[in-house]
Amino acid sequence: MVDTPIDGAGGDGVLLILGPTASGKSGLAIDIAEALNGVIVNADSMQVYRDLRLISARPSDAEMSRAPHRLFGFLDAAEICSAARWAKLAGEEIEAARRRGKLPIVVGGSGLYVRALTEGFSPIPDVGPLHRQRAQGMLKKMGAEKFHARLAEHDPDIAARLETGDSQRLIRAMEVYLATEKPLSWWQALPPEPPMLKLPAFRLVLLPERSTLYERCDRRFEEMVREGAVDEAMALGARGLDPDLPAMKALGVKQLIAAGRGQILLEQAVADAQTATRRYAKRQMTWLRHQIVADHVCDTQDMERLKADIFPKIREFRLTAS
Structure with a gap:
């Protein structure tokens, strides 16, 4: 891919391609x-x-060779990528592309990420791994109920909103308090940081017909399994990571690990993961319809016509963007 502007270059706009999982976003973006x-x-x-190449349906090496790709597979599964962290990195990549005369194309369906980029986010400082490990150790030692009660002493507002079993959010609230000595609710009440995206944006939203989308979800997961998704899930499971980490909650990971360990049949794991994927796609469709003011909405029945x-x-x- 050349670095000098070609057909279509010019202006300072950003293209957002948004849609549910399996809607064809990646291929269209390329x-x-x-x-x-x-x-x-x-x-x-x-x-x-990086640990979820197949399970996350990340573009293949051949696909990624056709155009520059940024922020794909750059984190270890043991890390947490908050929406604020991602938005800052995405803002840097967008600016770098703009300086080179290229069209920044933001592609995805994660609502929190898109909102952080376009609307801003709470100015909660980054929390290092030591505070997270300390909070995790407290939870393990104290148990869920006592840990929840301890959090309530520091941050009653957040504790009142969280169930004792919501370990990921409880740990998040505690680590913020341990790191800053201020409750998470205090940080959330502050005015949001300004959005990272300061350039004009063209919002292209893909909304396939539901039955078509569900069929694509099912077919794609079957293809993942044929390509080695069970081995990928087992490699992740063998690391003994906290099950509440985002990567461990990726669609299909839990089911495929169970199948790989002989706890359930692979056919059942695939069916369960397909159901979870369809439900997630439905939630994404609802969010896109109600939260995004699109410049162009389309189904993807005929990609060439699109x-x-x-x-x-x-x-x-x-x-015309400036």
Whole structure:
């Protein structure tokens, strides 16, 4: 991919390609990036993890070779990528692409990530691993009920909103208090940081017909399994990571680990993961319909027709964006 502007370059706009899982976002983004000198910036909260190449449906090496890809597979599964952390990194990648005359193409369906980029986020400081490990140790030693009670002493507002079994959010609230000596609710009440995205944005939303989307979800998961997703899940499970880490909660991980360990049949694991994926896709569709003001909404029944329709609009947007 050349670094000098080509057809479609010009202006300072950003293209957001948003849609539910299995809607065809990645393939469309690559085609647009090839044609309009783009850089693809990941906005999928699971595709940031290198351990989840298959399970997160990250673009293949061959696909990624067709256009520059950023923020894909750059984190270890033991890390937590908050929406604020991602938004800062995405903002840097968008600015770097803009300086090189390229079209930044943000692609994903993670609502928190998109909102952090376009609307801002609470100014909660980054918390280092030592505070997280201390909070995790407290939970393990005290047990869920006593840990919840201890959090309530420091942050009654957050504790009142969380169940004792919500270990990930309880640990998050405690680690923030341990690191800053201020409750998480105090930080959340502050005015949000300004959005990282300060450039004009063209929002392209893919909303396939539901039955078509569900069929794609099912078929894609079966393909993942054929390509080795069980081995990928087992390698992750063998690390003994905290089950509440985001990577460990990726769709299909729990089911495939259980199948790999002989606890359930693979057929049942696949069926359960497919059901969970369809439910997630449905939630994404609902969020996109109600939370995103789109510049162009389309299904993806005919991708070639979509590209013929949308490419001129993106070119026009780029030439007029400033």
